[in-house]
């Protein structure tokens with residue numbers, strides 16, 4: 001059987017808030033905000049049945065926004081029973097309209113959408129007391145709106161606790177039944193007091209104690225892994241990236257030598273990277289595990305010889321990676337668990353929230369689960385956001401350099417060398433990249449805001465060095481500032497830093513006589529050159 005262990009079972013008994021996902025773009029932000037209150041939160045699809053939710057014994061439920069109208073055919077809905085479980089519910093945007101609609105209020109469609117800043121006036125509740133949600137919030141405050149439909153009339157039993165010029169029910173509540181709704185988005189920064197409002201819901205309405213801490217995560221996870229794995233064998237594909245490294249550290253602390261990490265060095269890593277990974281996870285490092293480093297560069301170069309098409313290169317690298325990994329796995333024999341460094345955004349992005357057997361097709365281990373003989377998948381970081389993964393890594397004693405590593409594509413330098421790949425071109429790009437990164441560090445440039453690297457253009461041009469004519473390659477330096485890697489702007493690197501890089505690269509890296517700085521934003525460019 002190839003099952004999934006989300007490890008959710010190990011979190012039973014933990015205080016939690018369930019976030020029901022109705023398709024809104026801010027669901028992860030809501031989850032974050034709740035976790036910032038030191039309360040564990042989990043996003044589930046809106047189709048989760050009330051009984052299933054009840055089994056988790058959440059302290060509260062939050063309904064997210066969503067792009068639909070409650071009147072549209074097939075629009076996401078929820079069972080009325082959800083509001084009768086006795087569990088506090090907070091509806092946000094679409095979630096608030098759904099609450100109103102399901103409980104007999106009236107939702108209407110406005111002729112024009114309201115999008116952006118608005119000011120709410122938070123009034124008192126019927127008994128002249130201040131709504132719990134708005135404790136300490138001034139009477140007028142800025143909120144972020146994004147809606148077309150609005151609640152025209154609150155359901156029976158509800159009081160309107162806030163309104164704006166254009167929105168008669170910006171917030172409503174039935175404190176007795178612990179049902180709360182806000183039309184605006186408390187989770188976004190633009191809502192001035194949004195954090196407080198969510199905190200009031202989570203702590204004051206739901207009665208959470210707020211004792212969940214990231215530091216308890218590692219301990220809890222280690223215990224849970226031990227319980228699950230027993231005396232079984234675990235196999236992990238280690239790429240040297242943050243997620244798989246933290247997974248390796250955690251698994252090693254939990255089961256020691258029952259863990260084997262296979263690190264495939266495809267010869268397309270950055271300068272010294274293979275050795276750096278080995279220094280941490282190899283026999284000389286602080287972790288107890290079986291570390292297998294496969295130096296497979298020749299195999300990869302051979303397969304890639306003469307291939308110029310970027311997608312073809314990606315495919316070859318991916319397929320060869322699996323080949324190599326599979327061969328190593330066979331040498332180990334049967335394993336009980338295949339571990340993966342899947343993190344929470346991967347899970348949510350694949351649209352399942354939780355529960356289902358989602359195996360992220362990791363960039364560099366895609367297809368692996370079908371090829372290795374194992375009993376179950378184990379994904380110890382499945383509940384964590386990236387910064388939480390980093391924090392866990394630091395707690396487990398991983399070096400900062402590794403924990404704060406920039407994202408690096410699975411196919412590595414393969415997509416940073418335009419055109420065909422040769423050992424010599426890899427050398428050039430590795431050397432140039434190392435110099436670039438070194439100079440950025442010396443110049444005190446913050447590289448945590450995006451990606452900074454050198455690539456090799458396929459351009460050769462004429463130059464003059466000393467008294468001789470050269471005909472060598474041009475290196476492209478690329479620095480982008482981005483938060484989501486979907487869009488990016490070229491980084492404004494100080495001229496003197498770029499000048500130093502240019503001088504050093506041409507002077508120290510044989511085969512280079514020109515250095516470009518890539519000014520292209522994304523779109524229209526991509527971050528990688530290929």
Ligand code: XMP
Pocket residue numbers: 314363364407408409410411415451485522525526527528529530
């Ligand atoms: P692009 O070049 O598409 O890159 O703007 C966006 C982000 O994705 C990374 N990237 C990849 N990661 N396999 C990966 O694992 C790939 O084939 C790949 N191509 C691009 C890139 O480094 C950037 O972070």
